[in-house]
Amino acid sequence: MNVEKLYSMQAGLDTHIEVKHGLKEEDLFDRKMLALLVELGELANETRSFKFWSLKPASDKEVILEEFVDGVHFILSLGLESGFRYKGDQYEKTHESSVTEQFLKIYGTIHEFRTNKTSQVYTKLFRDYLDLADMLGFTENEIEQAYIEKNEVNYERQQKGY
Numbered sequence: 001m002n003v004e005k006l007y008s009m010q011a012g013l014d015t016h017i018e019v020k021h022g023l024k025e026e027d028l029f030d031r032k033m034l035a036l037l038v039e040l041g042e043l044a045n046e047t048r049s050f051k052f053w054s055l056k057p058a059s060d061k062e063v064i065l066e067e068f069v070d071g072v073h074f075i076l077s078l079g080l081e082s083g084f085r086y087k088g089d090q091y092e093k094t095h096e097s098s099v100t101e102q103f104l105k106i107y108g109t110i111h112e113f114r115t116n117k118t119s120q121v122y123t124k125l126f127r128d129y130l131d132l133a134d135m136l137g138f139t140e141n142e143i144e145q146a147y148i149e150k151n152e153v154n155y156e157r158q159q160k161g162y
């Protein structure tokens with residue numbers, strides 16, 4: 001995954017949205033944090049990993065991947081907002097014992113990032129999220145392609161006065 005390319009696409013989209021909505025001077029950190037928490041909930045809903053009361057299967061892989069890359073947008077955007085970059089070196093996959101536990105871990109790391117805004121915690125957040133991708137069966141190439149497609153859709157939505 002070419003993370004630098006994704007940061008530069010994200011910077012373009014974020015600037016486009018900020019200019020369009022007159023937010024260039026605003027601190028959007030907390031709103032992006034909440035947006036990420038909400039996206040994570042939407043993603044968990046599509047996986048249905050925690051719905052022990054239901055027999056309905058998870059949504060299709062494509063649908064789950066689309067939700068997943070909304071989260072990628074906000075994680076990249078939070079990096080840009082706070083001046084941190086995920087570099088991708090020395091990344092060794094690791095994860096919790098279930099998808100549900102991994103979701104809870106990521107929620108914890110998001111909250112940790114809010115109180116301890118450091119490059120280390122940001123990198124941890126990125127890695128926890130990539131570990132979740134691995135558990136959900138997404139390759140880095142699939143994530144990159146889906147990100148590029150959703151990034152384009154986000155421009156179209158802005159154009160349509162969304």
Ligand SMILES: O=c1ccn([C@H]2C[C@H](O)[C@@H](COP(=O)(O)OP(=O)(O)OP(=O)(O)O)O2)c(=O)[nH]1
Nearest residue numbers: 010013014017018069070071073074077150154
């Ligand atoms: O500064 C921003 C603001 C938003 N986005 C992107 C992230 C995500 O890909 C999308 C917002 O999520 P979504 O498409 O789910 O928007 P929504 O308003 O929640 O959609 P819907 O009303 O369809 O649920 O916009 C950014 O990249 N940068």
